[in-house]
Amino acid sequence: MARTACALGRVYQLLEPGPVVLVTTAAGARRNVMTLSWHLMMEFEPPTVGFVLSEDSFSFGLLMKSRECVINIPTRAQARAVVVCGNRSGRDGDKFSAAGLTPVGARQVGAPLIEQCYASLECRVTDVRGVRRYNFFVVEVVRAWVDRAVRAPRTLHHRGWGRFMVAGPEIRLRSRMR
Amino acid sequence: MARTACALGRVYQLLEPGPVVLVTTAAGARRNVMTLSWHLMMEFEPPTVGFVLSEDSFSFGLLMKSRECVINIPTRAQARAVVVCGNRSGRDGDKFSAAGLTPVGARQVGAPLIEQCYASLECRVTDVRGVRRYNFFVVEVVRAWVDRAVRAPRTLHHRGWGRFMVAGPEIRLRSRMR
Numbered sequence A, B: 001m002a003r004t005a006c007a008l009g010r011v012y013q014l015l016e017p018g019p020v021v022l023v024t025t026a027a028g029a030r031r032n033v034m035t036l037s038w039h040l041m042m043e044f045e046p047p048t049v050g051f052v053l054s055e056d057s058f059s060f061g062l063l064m065k066s067r068e069c070v071i072n073i074p075t076r077a078q079a080r081a082v083v084v085c086g087n088r089s090g091r092d093g094d095k096f097s098a099a100g101l102t103p104v105g106a107r108q109v110g111a112p113l114i115e116q117c118y119a120s121l122e123c124r125v126t127d128v129r130g131v132r133r134y135n136f137f138v139v140e141v142v143r144a145w146v147d148r149a150v151r152a153p154r155t156l157h158h159r160g161w162g163r164f165m166v167a168g169p170e171i172r173l174r175s176r177m178r
Helices: A058-066 A076-087 A095-099 B058-066 B076-087 B095-099
Strands: A003-005 A021-027 A030-036 A039-043 A048-052 A068-073 A119-130 A136-147 A156-160 A163-172 B003-005 B021-027 B030-036 B039-043 B048-052 B068-073 B119-130 B136-147 B156-160 B163-172
Touching (some): A021 A058, A021 A076, A030 A076, A039 B048, A048 A119, A048 B039, A068 A136, A076 A156, B030 B076, B048 B119, B068 B136, B076 B156
Antiparallel strands (some): A021 A030, A021 A068, A039 A048, A039 B039, A048 A136, A068 A119, B003 B136, B021 B030, B021 B068, B039 B048, B048 B136, B119 B136
């Protein structure tokens, strides 16, 4: 994958459409990857993201310990991997190999990028005050990568129980909305 | 529009894919509608939603005062209205008429449903602790409406500056992920 740096001020354009993401975490000798759809943008710059990550998940412990993660954005070609990562627990074995995903070293965090994803956002946890009540984490994107060859990513958008809407055509309207 | 009640336990299936929404608010004699993309699901039942709504907006004051809103989900046919509601302020005049949107009385909240939207979620604000730092509101959906004739809604997903991804085809995979 031809990964190049993405300006932090443009990160919201990747997440605002609401794609399913694959969140990687690592702490000590353990690492994991999980599927997640409950995320939102909270600030343009520095790009700030909020997400809900279940306290029952193996990733929860790794995230709390390391306070770092990578948000990777898969597309249609990774649909099977998305389901594998959503249905298994990292407690039961390495999900990267089970899902056919290749972890790649990140620049600023310990959690890995995923080679097969067209975009990856290295994040640091900045606020855990929503964790006790909602399992809600706030993170800041400190470095972002994107494959510029992918102009219209066929991202996946979960409608429940294995039904995914695949990103369709793009329309452009005159607008001052950033 | 043939609006019928939607089970609260299925509300997440409407928002999890990440569509642009039109949020309506009302307080006293004033009402407003604004475009918003920064939202996430936080709990299945009762359906709990978080969103960021700018403190500079006219809607912010109405929401803080009434502690109620309706999250309406537009589709491709409402693209122009989405842009109108995102680019104007309710301080400068009634946006419903400017955008060609018809407000309809809701059942449990003072804010109106939007006739042209295929789904509408009546909400009460339950947590404002994230407002000071992030303009982040947590709301509970108390009643939900959907047009069941719309099987594959062509929702809009904002990529920035008037670029919208329109919902494409649906794929189904075997999955235990709710």
